Amino acid sequence: MNILITLYSTSWGGAEESVLNLAEEISKNDNNIFLLWVANYDSPRPVVSFPKVKIIYLRLHRKLYGLVASYLVGLLCFYHKIDIANLNWRFVNEEGRLLKLLKIRSVATIRAILFDRNSCDEFKNVDAIIGVSKAVVNQVKALGFQKPCFVVYNGIQIEKLKFFNHKVFLPERIFSMSRLVPWKRVDWSIKAINTLHDRSYPLRFDIYGDGPERNELQKLIEKLGAESYISLRGYVNIRSNQLKRYGIFLIPSFKEPFGKTVVEAVIHGRVIVGSRSGAIPELLPKYKLLFRYDDFQNYVQKIVQAYKNYSQYSKNILKRQNEFKEKYNMKRVARDYIKVYHALLNGTKKTS
Template sequence: MRIGITCYPSHGGSGVVATELGKLLAENGHEVHFITYEMPFRLGNFHQNIFYHEVEANQYALFKFPPYDLALASRMAQVAIDHKLDLLHVHYAVPHAVAAVLAKQMVGDHLKVVTTLHGTDITVLGEDPTLKGIIKFGLEKSDMVTAVSDSLIQQTYDMFHVKVPIERIYNFVDERVYYPRDVQSIRRQYVSDEEKILLHISNFRPVKRPKDVVDIFHRVQEKVPSHLLLVGEGPELMNIHQQVIDLGIQDRVHFLGKQNEVAQLISLADLLLLPSEKESFGLVALEAMACGVPTVGSATGGVPELVKQGETGYLANVGDVPAMAESAIDILSHPHLHEKMVSNGLERASKHFSGSAITKQYEALYQRLLQQD
């Protein structure tokens, strides 16, 4: 098949999943065309069967804001015609779904549109009354709609009352990248043999509740000798720096900034902290699971579909810092419990969330859609 993929090329989960899916599809022999304003950061080096098409918005003087959505639709249509695309698979509803629908109207009905919802395009942007109508339009005009968790599907129906079927296809990890690595030499740079490492990776927005991360760790390190690795950047980071200083734990908290390749970093950790207010899936928890790292976090959104309570980690209500801290202490203080959760997580990641299995689900969906004519 000839497949166009549009996503945000940033470090966010939707862009990561879209890029990794495109790479796996290309490995399976499909021709994949990325259509974005910038090269997706996970794309990197040359890949056979993968092509990149940049979108440039017109900077005409009368435009107060460059019309990126129109430029995207036009570029989608151009690439679809020039390369005889079978379908456009767009990740994130705004503005990608609407742009793809417009491109289809320009090219013809033989071009199919698959829209994948990733979370905040529904749970955050869907609450904006200026966007709600256009999001609903994009979903209802798509030929297929998928979402990354059952929770997100239900939220979409509740918020938009769309009548189109939404198919759940979970996020995934490439097991050739995410696996338990031997990182003892690196680990010694942060902790002694008796100390533990806790990890948090996010964009440090308020919805990720990074303050809770530090509060949880503050309680944990009083009972279990440990260090905290913070990976990522975002608007709350300065506040977190100050919080760490106020608590007097700056010698135990390490700010590692934005990292492109996190698989090795994840393998350093004994535990992942994910106390988010909203998580439609929780991709970082899956990446941790595949690397042999249990999760302690919030029972929100799609996370309970991924993290099995008491089996691969512990979940508590959003904001329940004491409960999450006690769960973390429990896991880190009992080696047999930790080993059991590691083993359960590796098995679950391989069985239910492998890249090869999820790619097959998308391929089957594409084939089903193209055979409808």
């Protein structure tokens, strides 16, 4: 197959890494991938080492790309004889306008829970939707989308992870890793650790990642007088030795669409405290350290529970590792995407 994958990137994050990894993995199945990568910020050009993945890289402002997206995607599809177009959820409406005219099947991958929408009109030009979790697909259906929907859980390149010795993890060493944006609610974690510090819990909290909330989070840390035990550490590679001692991982996100860092934390063997919101309960069913997403005090209680009963919850996480390695690896993701592509090309209407 000749496959066009599009991505409009506003900053580097988990979605960007996932799209790049997916393109590489799908190409291993004798498919030609044309990756249209458009960014509105200064960033290094994405690099791949697979000959069947060709990257078309552009730097365009959102408004300008919105004006030219339909013509650009249509031209690429015509020139490269594309069989199926996989649009990634920004600019789906614009990118899909000419595809029906060109008789090219299309699917949009949605990597967010669209809780701020009141309709699904932006997806009217695609033949189907892939959601990265049931939570994503359920919200799209609630908005009235009637065409086929497929759940394809995201995955990671497990073979590229660095495995740390979980026996040296410390329950008092706590961290988070995410884009610093409001819905990740890193401020909740800062306030929770500060509350526990005031109760004499000897916790150390490090925050990895970057984003528009960084300055405000630093101001919050300073306002609470927490600089000695809470730090913003910036971006870190998941393989870095900086991560080798952390025992507890925090993810208080509101409406988390998937939870790539949750998968990484489980495979590394770290205890997780997270919100019972979005896809996190799908990834961690029957897990006792998920707090009511709108209850801050319950979040604080769950961190205490994790710290005091660390050995118990560590064993629970370690029991989940093999399942996660099998279910959330990029090879499985690529197989599922190829099945969806074939289903659409063959006219299958079944919704999964």
